[in-house]
Amino acid sequence: MPMDPAELADRLGRWSAGRGPLYLLLAARLRRLVDEGELPPGTALPPDRAFASALAVGRGTVVAAYDQLRLEGRIVRRQGSGTRVAGPPRPGPRDTTGAPVFLHLLEPRDDDVILLACAAPTAPPAMLLTAYERALSRLATVTNDIGYHPSGHRLLRRAVADHYTRRGVPTGPEQVLVTNGGQQALSLLARTLVEPGGTVLVEAPTYPGALEAFHEQSAAVRTLPVGLDGFEAATRTPGPRPKLAYVVSTHHNPTGGVLPALPRRRLAAAADAADVPLIDDEVLAHLAFPGQDTPPPLAAFGETVISVGSLSKSVWGGLRIGWIRAARPVIDRLARLRAVHDLGGNLPAQLAAAELLPHVETLCQDLAADRRARHDHLRAELARRLPRWQAPAVTGGQTLWVRLPHGDGDSFAQTALRHGVAVLPGSGLDASGGSGEFIRIHFLADPGTLTKAVRRLATAWRSYGGGHDRGAPAPRSMAI
Known part of the structure; x- marks a missing residue:
């Protein structure tokens, strides 16, 4: 075939x-x-x-x-x-x-393509450099330590535990496993909790890296609307009980929505009642715009919630530090698997992360106004040059979920690439086979680059057959 x-x-x-x-x-x-x-x-x-x-x-x-x-x-x-x-x-x-749908977008290239597909800070902040200086000073005093820490260095595990405790989720270091980024965390969870053919409940659309992790385990992926609406009914349908569920509750990737507190409580309670582990991907949780409050972490509402975090979006993608926060028996299982594949992460990076983590929320707040300004600039440029595109505003995160007035994201992404802009087609983020009319683009680039990118997208759209855009309705809002 x-x-x-x-x-x-x-x-x-x-x-x-x-x-x-x-x-x-x-x-x-x-x-x-x-x-x-x-x-x-x-x-x-x-x-x-x-x-x-x-x-x-x-x-x-x-x-x-x-x-x-x-x-x-x-x-x-x-x-x-x-x-x-x-x-x-x-x-x-x-x-x-x-290869994952987004892998080719991560490889460095010398061409003139503007990458609006994969979002992360483009340079390490000064705070990270200071954290490394302190970490190296601490490293100089290390004795009687061969450097293998499969569960993560104790200082970073304590820092992550304190991070959750400050946010209303009492946590001890024994409930934390340090990973080489959030993607490794998802891969370890998939390998540990899902056998081939086991059912995983996901949102449609959702983060493509999670779908890749589940597909790698030959899981039977079943979709629900954003926010896992219908989760309780899905756990009661005839057949095997789902082995796992995955949600991005705060600044959802890709729609940008935030699940309110009451639906969080209901979802966590339903997961507890069904005894289904519920992964809450919190990688984007601290990226709220100024004046936007977010509900408590999903883990504050349920015992079966497993939190996944990372510093890749809030600090820098090159700092490969992530973590899993879960009940101790789950962490112990994950640590055994981690030891088989990886005896431990980079110790200097972990020491730097331990220095940095207590200040990460302040860092995100300091940059929030700039992120919102870039978000507003991108939406204004899209409204001016591509008024029929629906690009709803978000309250945080890094991306817009854009609906095309006709055609499909896959073929338009190819056209856009030929005009020098890389966007992520929606079909790769939707295991249900839907979202074909969407693309995902980020707003982290500087305003000049965003203006240039939209100019190229408008040219690509005319080439694609979308030149009749005037007099279109204003974009609609989208929320969970």
Whole structure:
């Protein structure tokens, strides 16, 4: 059976951002996937028309790229048999896996593409540099410590525990596991709590990295609306009980909503009653705009809540420090698995994080007004140049969830990339198969870059066939 065109388009990454004819750029990227084994011998490639539609190019571009690779002997094309990577199919399971939908957007590039897809601070703050100076001074005094701490250094575990206690969730260091970022935390939880085929309840849409972690475990992902509305009924349906549920309760990724206190209480109570572990992703929890209060953490309302945190969005993505806050038996299980795969994280980074964590809320507050100003600037530029796009305001976080007036996010993302802007199509964030008409873009860039990006998006939209935007209704608000 041929590969899904959208899946192959995701693997291609920013294939069209270079110089030269599109068919040669496409052939070059496909050639690399073949040569590196990401497309093994025997792989059936998508039909011309379907692949062209997913890439938002003419069929002739795909035909010419395929013909180029056929001449090189890398693929075989036969009437009635389709297009395949040259060579006999490999027996047994594939030894490569599909890269996450957002992986190609994280790799550094020298091109002129403006990245509005993956959001994180673009430089370490001065506070982090000071924290490292203090950490190195402490490191100079270390004796009788070989540096392996699979559960995390005691100072950082204590700092994370105090962080939750200050927020109304009494926590001890034994309830904390330090991880190499929030993504590793999600992967460890998936491996520990979900066996292949086990059901995981997620929001639609949701954070794509969580979906990747669950899919990697071959979980049966079941979707509910944002806020996990309908959770209680879902746990009572006939069949196996869900093994896990996942929610982003504060500054939801991607819609930006904040789950109010009463629904939090009901959701946590329902999870407790059903004995279903409920992961609350708090990576964005401290990114409220000025004057915006957020409810207490979901963990304040239920015993089965597992909190995941990270410093990647509030401080800097290069500081690979995350954590899991849960009941001690869960932490002990996670620590045993962590020790199998990773004997411990970077100790200087953990010592720096321990210095920094007590001040992270102050850091976020100091930068909140600037984030809101950039949010407002991006929305104003979109309203001016693309008035039919619906880009509802949010009260915090880093991204806008934008609804296109027609077409689909997957094909438009390819068009936008060819015009020098990377956006994240909504389909990759929705396990239900919905959200195809959405894209996610961030507002962390400086105002000049955001203006330039919207100018390029408007040009891409006209090329895509969306040039008749005048006289459109104002964007609607979206909330959980």
